[in-house]
Amino acid sequence: MGKDVIIACDFSSKDETLAFLDKFQGRKPYVKIGMELFYAAGPDIVREIKARGHKIFLDLKLHDIPNTVKKAMSVLSNLDVDMTNLHAAGTVRMMEGALEGLTRPDGTRPLLIAVTQLTSTDQESMEQDLLIKEPIAEVVMHYAQNAKRAGLDGVVCSPLEAEKVHNACGKSFITVTPGVRFADGDKGDQKRVMTPAEAKRIGSDYIVVGRPVTQAADPVAAYERCVREFVD
Ligand code: C5P
Numbered sequence: 001m002g003k004d005v006i007i008a009c010d011f012s013s014k015d016e017t018l019a020f021l022d023k024f025q026g027r028k029p030y031v032k033i034g035m036e037l038f039y040a041a042g043p044d045i046v047r048e049i050k051a052r053g054h055k056i057f058l059d060l061k062l063h064d065i066p067n068t069v070k071k072a073m074s075v076l077s078n079l080d081v082d083m084t085n086l087h088a089a090g091t092v093r094m095m096e097g098a099l100e101g102l103t104r105p106d107g108t109r110p111l112l113i114a115v116t117q118l119t120s121t122d123q124e125s126m127e128q129d130l131l132i133k134e135p136i137a138e139v140v141m142h143y144a145q146n147a148k149r150a151g152l153d154g155v156v157c158s159p160l161e162a163e164k165v166h167n168a169c170g171k172s173f174i175t176v177t178p179g180v181r182f183a184d185g186d187k188g189d190q191k192r193v194m195t196p197a198e199a200k201r202i203g204s205d206y207i208v209v210g211r212p213v214t215q216a217a218d219p220v221a222a223y224e225r226c227v228r229e230f231v232d
Contacts, residue, residue: 003200005226006030006057008178008210014041014048021052023220030055030082032208046079055082057176057208061115063087066097073101073112081110083176085156088114088143095150113154113176114147116140119192137161141168148173154205159194162204171203178208182225185212196229204230 007029011017017037031054037045038060050056058081062069069086076084086098095114103109117126117140126132132139144155144165154174157165162175181193188211199207209226216222 003204003231004030004055004206005196005223005230006032006176006206006208007213007223008032008034008059008208009037010034010210010214012036012040014045017041017045018048020214020219021049021054024223027220027223028053028055029223030057030206032057032059034059035061043079046081050080057081057083057085057206058110059085061085061087062098063090064094066091066094069094070097070101073098077102077104077109083111083113085113085115088116088147088155092146092150095147095152099151111153111174113156113174114143114152115156116143116147119158119179137164141165144169144173156208158192159199159202159204159207160192162199163202166203174205175203176206176208177204178210180207180209180212180226182212182222196226200230 009017009031011020031049033046033056046056046058058076062072063086086095099112102112117136123136126136140161141164145168147155148169154176155165156176158179159177162177165175177199179190179193180196180199181187183195187193196207207230213219213222
């Protein structure tokens with residue numbers, strides 16, 4: 001699996017996003033489009049960024065009954081994204097339906113990865129709000145194994161979990177890891193962070209980097225630093 005740096009384009013408008021991407025001129029970084037931008041700018045923003053030659057991870061975290069997710073995934077595969085995701089909590093059946101919907105008539109499909117437990121969920125909220133009593137690390141691993149059983153390609157997880165996921169689900173099961181910061185950078189609201197070099201060492205397949213690139217004085221230089229540390 002080719003390692004890559006994915007830039008989280010957490011902007012609220014098409015103009016802001018395209019102005020940001022214009023800075024990269026010849027380079028075509030892998031781009032993550034999340035709910036904020038997708039709901040603000042609609043599917044056209046995906047088509048436009050794709051037409052400019054970028055790969056796209058569409059991060060919409062689907063979670064609904066299997067039939068609805070299957071149909072929604074079919075629409076997303078027509079948008080020609082390269083990677084998309086859902087919540088593993090939707091059950092193995094929902095994940096199987098999603099894969100079915102995502103697969104195009106010619107048999108190709110975008111990568112499909114699962115969110116296990118959100119990093120904003122902690123042991124206490126899982127127990128109190130969701131009535132799940134097991135240790136969170138076990139829940140994450142169980143959800144990752146469910147995703148693998150359903151035929152998915154990997155999971156989004158904290159860089160600190162990537163090694164364990166590979167041990168439990170195999171090296172070819174993709175780990176996509178946000179929470180990346182430069183050693184000399186600001187952590188912002190991310191609590192458990194790793195540098196791109198550390199993420200490489202523990203075997204992440206893709207890192208998702210937002211503010212350290214989007215808010216940098218020189219975003220292209222910050223992106224290139226990520227690539228140097230993580231990929232080269
Ligand atoms: O700006 P920053 O590098 O923290 O952005 C990280 C990106 O990864 C954001 O788009 C955030 O929503 C996403 N993400 C995350 N933690 C997760 C899942 C997704 O930070 N567990």
